[in-house]
Amino acid sequence: MTLIAIVGATGTGKSAFALDLAEAFARVGRAAEVVNADAMQLYRGMDLGTAKLAVDERRGIPHRLLDVLDVTEEASVARYQPAARAAIDEIERRGAVALLVGGSGLYVSGVIHDFRFPGTDPVIRAELERELAERGPGLLHARLRTIDAETAAAVDPQNGRRIVRALEVIAVTGEPKAARLPDEPVPWRPHRIVHLRSDRARLVERLDARVERMWRDGLIDEVRGLVPLGIERGVTARKAIGYQQALAQLDGRLSEADAIAETQQLTRVYARRQVSWFKRYADAAVIDADEASDRAAELDRQISLG
Numbered sequence: 001m002t003l004i005a006i007v008g009a010t011g012t013g014k015s016a017f018a019l020d021l022a023e024a025f026a027r028v029g030r031a032a033e034v035v036n037a038d039a040m041q042l043y044r045g046m047d048l049g050t051a052k053l054a055v056d057e058r059r060g061i062p063h064r065l066l067d068v069l070d071v072t073e074e075a076s077v078a079r080y081q082p083a084a085r086a087a088i089d090e091i092e093r094r095g096a097v098a099l100l101v102g103g104s105g106l107y108v109s110g111v112i113h114d115f116r117f118p119g120t121d122p123v124i125r126a127e128l129e130r131e132l133a134e135r136g137p138g139l140l141h142a143r144l145r146t147i148d149a150e151t152a153a154a155v156d157p158q159n160g161r162r163i164v165r166a167l168e169v170i171a172v173t174g175e176p177k178a179a180r181l182p183d184e185p186v187p188w189r190p191h192r193i194v195h196l197r198s199d200r201a202r203l204v205e206r207l208d209a210r211v212e213r214m215w216r217d218g219l220i221d222e223v224r225g226l227v228p229l230g231i232e233r234g235v236t237a238r239k240a241i242g243y244q245q246a247l248a249q250l251d252g253r254l255s256e257a258d259a260i261a262e263t264q265q266l267t268r269v270y271a272r273r274q275v276s277w278f279k280r281y282a283d284a285a286v287i288d289a290d291e292a293s294d295r296a297a298e299l300d301r302q303i304s305l306g
Helices: 014-027 077-093 105-112 122-135 137-147 149-154 160-173 200-217 219-226 243-250 256-278 289-296
Strands: 003-008 032-036 097-101 192-197 285-288
Touching (some): 003 105, 014 097, 077 105, 097 105, 105 256, 122 137, 137 160, 200 219, 243 256
Parallel strands (some): 003 097, 032 097
16 A cells, blocks of 8 residues: 555644654655645645644655645645645655645545546636625525535535535536535545544644644744735635634734634634544544554554555
8 A cells, every 4th residue: 555644633643643654664664755635735835824844844754745836826626636646646656655644624535536626617706706705605605505405514604715616516517416525435546544533622722722832933923924925815825724813913903812712713613624524534544643653653554555
């Protein structure tokens, strides 16, 4: 097996576990490389708020698909999928193990499963985005619910981008179910999944502490430096949890205490959605996040390297 996905909610230690696992493989003569599957870590300059490992923290393990987008560019799974698969192909051609690491569930599924993403229609997209700007996500989500209740139930009612994309796909294809993930997806190629889980109370404590640490470590300065680069115009980047609140603090719309509190609350909500998403990976090897470091050295007993 040369493709392993390491998934879990934010704050469960996926990045550190991937490094431990790569070093375990190195001890038995197998090289391993990390392929990023965190949508926000694709962006250059968005480091503190995404918990991106600095180069000197990566223990010499190569990392792919970090810092590949400007903050003004839109991140999408349709764009990410071919880039991630190309990176995995290159890693495997050299006989190494590809570790697909991240908590963006749709991005992971878009790589390991044989998903095909319908094209876009700029006219339809522009009209939907105009409606989103004028009316907000609630009405668009209600429209999606009338067309395809199952898809609507799987999309966050406040996630305007996902709602617009679902409605666009349905309009382009003429198929209400076209924006829905398959119930039994076909694997892209053989892979194994490692799912890091954590007790909810411990996870919440870690997440709240991490948000406070982000502010202490200089998130406001990081975001201030991204403003001249256009983060306020970014479709995706400016809405990232933590960055949106930091921008509001810089603009005087939120106090620091309120920005931190709002980021903590949204991070907890996001983690709950991640937990729900990754439950669909029924065949994953589940590891307690607090035991992950010790388990990495044993994982070759569970995963055949073929």
